[in-house]
Amino acid sequence: MTVAALRDVEVDYDRGRALGPVSLEIGAQEIVALVGPSGCGKSTALRLLAGLETPTRGTVRRATGRGETAVVFQAPTLAPWLSARANVALPLELAGMPRAEACAAADAALARVGLAGAEAARPAQLSGGMAMRVSLARALVTEPKLLLLDEPFAALDEITRRALADDVLTLWATTRSAIVFVTHNVEEAVYMASRVVVMGCGPGTIVGDFAVEGPLPRPPQFRTTPGFRTTAEAVSTALAQGVGA
Secondary structure, rough: EEEEEEEEEEEOOOOEEEEEEEEEEOOOOOOEEEEOOOOOOOOHHHHHOOOOOOOOEEEEEEOOOOOOOEEEEOOOOOOOOOOOHHHHHHHHHHHOOHHHHHHHHHHHHHHHHHOOOOOOHHHHOOOOOHHHHHHHHHHHOOOOEEEEEOOOOOOOOOOHHHHHHHHHHHHHHOOOOOEEEEEHHHHHHHHHEEEEEEOOOOOOOOOEEOOOOOOOOOOOHHHHHHHHHHHHHHHHHHHHHHHHH
């Protein structure tokens, strides 16, 4: 079952073509990583899937119901005057859910991302990793069919990045939402995804598509397995060729 798709999509800006032609299908429960050099159109593709941008040519298929697609950006984009609970409850309240019910759902979502007890904290009181967890909870509280992550860990230290990668996979095991995420980190892509799509220099096109073998969530020491190393090398090679294209 296809949850979202780009079909022969092209995006033109005043400066020229930024993306395409690109065709990409996202299956139900699939985790897809988009990797590629800066400016290759990864975030543009994600914005198309999110409905935040329209293609110049081609068609986009996506889950269009309220809350069926959720986006987490590189910055947590939390309202600084609201508590963690209120930030997470906001999309439910905007959809018309009574406040008490929305807050109860927000508390449950915060607990799922490991923030039980931090419901009343304001964004300024949270570490970078905690703020990103709140952003994840806000995205998950609507139980989306498609979760889009635009370099959500880029500003975090390596230890926090790895912990959050495992947290996202653990959450996926419960929600089974399809996930598409953008990253510059090849090892992060291979670790988190069931499939890695490599994009070449702009105008961005797909230059490689790699299935990643192994169970999800990942077992301990997965990064040391021969399969992980082989796939990471293949992705790196395709990425280098895409940059040189």
